[in-house]
Ligand SMILES: Nc1nc2c(ncn2[C@@H]2O[C@H](COP(=O)(O)OP(=O)(O)O)[C@@H](O)[C@H]2O)c(=O)[nH]1
């Protein structure tokens with residue numbers, strides 16, 4: 630998972646895996662009341678995708694590895710895939726770290742701060758960077774994050790600014806996140822065309 634500084638990457642990883650690893654440091658200048666640290670290394674969440682069958686329409690469930698190990702008996706006979714969600718540092722100067730972390734990724738969750746249009750340009754720089762490393766066909770879902778806030782701009786505005794489809798989400802309140810991860814995982818497994826078919830059937 631990547632995106633510019635303050636888009637909500639560390640928060641999202643922590644929401645879906647409360648045992649996630651964070652490598653952070655205090656910001657020398659406070660960004661705002663809430664944001665006092667910045668990721669200097671990475672965030673690492675360990676997830677499990679459990680599916681009752683391997684039908685490509687089957688969504689299954691995303692949970693943290695800890696939850697899975699606790700409730701393992703409920704998933705007897707299900708198909709289990711372990712997923713690592715790596716959150717990258719968002720500041721421009723950490724470009725090299727982002728590129729190293731990106732290597733070996735099978736798909737991307739790209740976060741944009743949906744309340745901060747002033748940083749859309751920076752988001753685009755990070756988006757181009759990830760495409761340069763992983764190729765522009767890498768399975769990816771772009772999320773306009775922080776949709777819970779009153780000053781959220783809505784995904785239509787951000788879609789038109791980015792020039793690619795952007796989906797609504799809130800990493801803090803776990804809205805749209807698991808769906809995005811499942812969509813990316815399905816695209817990794819079944820390819821873009823298969824995914825389009827299943828997306829249409831979800832909409833219908
Ligand atoms: N309201 C709201 N705030 C969020 C959300 N996600 C992150 N934040 C806040 O945005 C700021 C940046 O989040 P952080 O996870 O550190 O961003 P990162 O730099 O991308 O890792 C923090 O103050 C978070 O509390 C969200 O979905 N909703």
Ligand SMILES: [Mg+2]
Nearest residue numbers: 638639667668
């Ligand atoms: Mg962070």
